[in-house]
Amino acid sequence: xxxxxxxxxxxxxxxxxxxxxxxxxxxxxxxxxxxxxxxxxxxxxxxxxxxxxxxxxxxxxxxxxxxxxxxxxxxxxxxxxxxxxxxxxxxxxxxxxxxxxxxxxxxxxxxxxxxxxxxxxxxxxxxxxxxxxxxxxxxxxxxxxxxxxxxxxxxxxxxxxxxxxxxxxxxxxxxxxxxxxxxxxxxxxxxxxxxxxxxxxxxxxxxxxxxxxxxxxxxxxxxxxxxxxxxxxxxxxxxxxxxxxxxxxxxxxxxxxxxxxxxxxxxxxxxxxxxxxxxxxxxxxxxxxxxxxxxxxxxxxxxxxxxxxxxxxxxxxxxxxxxxxxxxxxxxxxxxxxxxxxxxxxxxxxxxxxxxxxxxxxxxxxxxxxxxxxxxxxxxxxxxxxxxxxxxxxxxxxxxxxxxxxxxxxxxxxxxxxxxxxxxxxxxxxxxxxxxxxxxxxxxxxxxxxxxxxxxxxxxxxxxxxxxxxxxxxxxxxxxxxxxxxxxxxxxxxx
Numbered sequence: 001x002x003x004x005x006x007x008x009x010x011x012x013x014x015x016x017x018x019x020x021x022x023x024x025x026x027x028x029x030x031x032x033x034x035x036x037x038x039x040x041x042x043x044x045x046x047x048x049x050x051x052x053x054x055x056x057x058x059x060x061x062x063x064x065x066x067x068x069x070x071x072x073x074x075x076x077x078x079x080x081x082x083x084x085x086x087x088x089x090x091x092x093x094x095x096x097x098x099x100x101x102x103x104x105x106x107x108x109x110x111x112x113x114x115x116x117x118x119x120x121x122x123x124x125x126x127x128x129x130x131x132x133x134x135x136x137x138x139x140x141x142x143x144x145x146x147x148x149x150x151x152x153x154x155x156x157x158x159x160x161x162x163x164x165x166x167x168x169x170x171x172x173x174x175x176x177x178x179x180x181x182x183x184x185x186x187x188x189x190x191x192x193x194x195x196x197x198x199x200x201x202x203x204x205x206x207x208x209x210x211x212x213x214x215x216x217x218x219x220x221x222x223x224x225x226x227x228x229x230x231x232x233x234x235x236x237x238x239x240x241x242x243x244x245x246x247x248x249x250x251x252x253x254x255x256x257x258x259x260x261x262x263x264x265x266x267x268x269x270x271x272x273x274x275x276x277x278x279x280x281x282x283x284x285x286x287x288x289x290x291x292x293x294x295x296x297x298x299x300x301x302x303x304x305x306x307x308x309x310x311x312x313x314x315x316x317x318x319x320x321x322x323x324x325x326x327x328x329x330x331x332x333x334x335x336x337x338x339x340x341x342x343x344x345x346x347x348x349x350x351x352x353x354x355x356x357x358x359x360x361x362x363x364x365x366x367x368x369x370x371x372x373x374x375x376x377x378x379x380x381x382x383x384x385x386x387x388x389x390x391x392x393x394x395x396x397x398x399x400x401x402x403x404x405x406x407x408x409x410x411x412x413x414x415x416x417x418x419x420x421x422x423x424x425x426x427x428x429x430x431x432x433x434x435x436x437x438x439x440x441x442x443x444x445x446x447x448x449x450x451x452x453x454x455x456x457x458x459x460x461x462x463x464x465x466x467x468x469x470x471x472x473x474x475x476x477x478x479x480x481x482x483x484x485x486x487x488x489x490x491x492x493x494x495x
Contacts, residue, residue: 006026006027007025007026007450007452008024008026008074009023009026009077009443009446009450010023010065010068010077010078011024011442011443011446012060012061012442013080013243013246013439013442014057014080014165015041015082015083016041016265017040017041017042018038018039018041019038019039019060020035020439021035021036021037021038021067022036022442023068023075024442026447026453029461029462029465030462031466033439033443036068037063037064039060043104044099048106050106051100051102052086054099054164054165054168058168058169061078062228065225065229065231065234066228068229068231069231076235077217077234078236078446079239079442079445079446080165080236080239081240081243081245081442082162082241082242083103083242083265083266084183085103085135086103086161087100087137087160087161087164087183088100088158088159089151089157089158090156090159090167091154091155097154098151101140103135103140105135105140107143108135108139109134111140111143112133112134114143114146115138115142115200118200119197122283124138126283127194127197128184128185128186128187128194128289129188129277129282129288129297130183130184130289132184132286133302137160137182137184138183138197139184141158141201141203142201145202155203155207157208157209158203158207159173159175159208159209160175160183162179162239162242163179163241166236169221169222170219170221170222172219172236174211174238176211176213176241177191177212177213177214178245178290178292178293180291181242181289181290188276188278188291188297191211191291193208212238213295214238214241214245215237215293215445215448215449216449217235217237217449218238220235239441240292240293244262244438245291245441246437246438246445247262247410247437247438247441248272248293248298249292249440249444249456250438250444250459250460251407252431252434252460252463252464253405253407254464256272257402257403258406258407259271259395260409261407261409261412261422262409262437263409263410263412263415263418264411264412265305266307267302267305267306267388268300268301268302269301269303269392269395270287270298270301272296272298273298274296276297281397287394294456299395299398301394303343303384303388305384305412306412307348308343308354308380308384309327309380311351311354312354312355314354315353316373324415328415328417330372330373330374331373331377332374332378332417333374335375336378336483337382337486338378339367339370340383340487340490341358341361341379341383342361342490342491342492343380343387345361347361358379365490367490381415381417382421382483384418384421384422385422386483387487388406388425388426389422389426389484392426392428403428404428404429405428405429406426406428406431407430408430408431409433409434411435413435413437414432416432419432423472424476424479426474427474427477428474431472432470432471433468434467437463440463440466447459
């Protein structure tokens with residue numbers, strides 16, 4: 001890296017509830033971040049279907065670029081990352097055919113079981129190595145086929161969310177590898193779509209744009225975008241389109257003997273592997289093999305994360321607004337280990353009331369029923385820490401190395417109470433940070449495309465140079481042993 005060179009990049013990071021535009025300035029082997037814009041990303045319900053507002057998201061990118069222009073900031077490029085599995089369907093005229101469905105749309109409930117009448121569950125897993133979840137792209141598309149969707153027969157291209165937004169900026173369609181790997185339609189060995197699975201949903205490889213890998217230039221912003229923003233000649237890079245893949249790139253690890261927990265609306269716990277790990281054990285444990293930004297495999301488990309707290313907060317705010325700090329403080333004051341939930345129970349996927357769903361779970365499992373903010377929040381945080389312990393134990397069975405440290409990255413890494421709970425539950429040191437791991441990974445991949453950095457090792461060194469990390473040592477692990485047994489007694493397997 002040229003230490004005298006200062007280069008700026010713009011990361012557009014869309015989460016499943018909010019988004020942000022983050023400027024990254026690289027200089028002297030470090031990155032300085034500046035938040036340019038933050039915005040909400042609400043799910044919109046229309047006639048019982050849940051959608052994302054594609055054009056609103058596009059407009060947020062435009063407004064972010066206008067902010068860049070107004071602040072007279074020169075950027076080398078921009079890159080977009082989003083949550084996984086969701087997609088936009090385009091016709092042969094290049095126009096989108098409908099606002100994309102959200103993965104939380106209830107029409108996919110039971111979808112995997114219906115698809116398995118075509119191809120058995122175990123064969124689907126062996127072909128893809130992807131965790132069976134009802135909202136995976138494969139099952140979403142099969143549900144649309146079964147429903148005789150009005151657009152299905154006229155689909156020309158299926159484009160995943162970050163690539164769809166990049167297309168609106170450039171007019172160029174691509175399929176970025178990491179985001180496509182979440183779909184349950186891709187062979188992780190060949191890194192191509194599986195023909196048998198596509199045939200089962202009446203699709204062909206030509207229904208997807210060419211596959212590209214992280215760090216590839218998609219194109220330049222279009223004349224329309226130049227006109228709207230008064231900017232010109234900005235490159236749009238296919239970063240690791242899946243936000244978790246970008247985040248994992250920014251894990252500030254010193255060696256390979258670690259697991260990571262990307263903590264946000266979802267918690268994703270995993271390790272890095274050079275090759276896919278697909279066998280009877282990973283199938284039984286329902287672990288997933290998703291693409292890494294460097295072509296590696298992220299062997300991980302999707303766990304419901306801060307979604308539980310986010311939805312409870314939404315209900316508490318209706319009565320009296322509370323901050324996340326208020327919620328944590330209330331949880332600290334609540335008695336420990338009163339009751340537990342399985343965070344991944346289907347009842348928590350999209351309930352009308354998350355508070356009711358948690359209380360009903362505890363009632364149905366003959367436990368104490370929490371009622372106050374502190375009791376409910378403590379139930380969530382303790383249950384998440386115990387779920388992490390359960391997942392890490394399974395992950396260690398699959399790893400070829402001893403897991404010595406857990407790196408918690410993403411917004412959830414700021415929750416010191418949960419970090420401490422997790423260290424105690426797993427009995428290993430937890431290193432928290434960076435909270436903006438996704439934006440850092442996004443920016444570093446743009447820097448790689450610009451020839452400023454070369455390797456994952458160098459990228460992670462830059463992250464360590466740039467952020468303040470906090471270490472949590474386990475100090476009371478024995479106190480979590482009996483509660484863990486209680487948790488396992490009320491835990492209900494989903495699959």
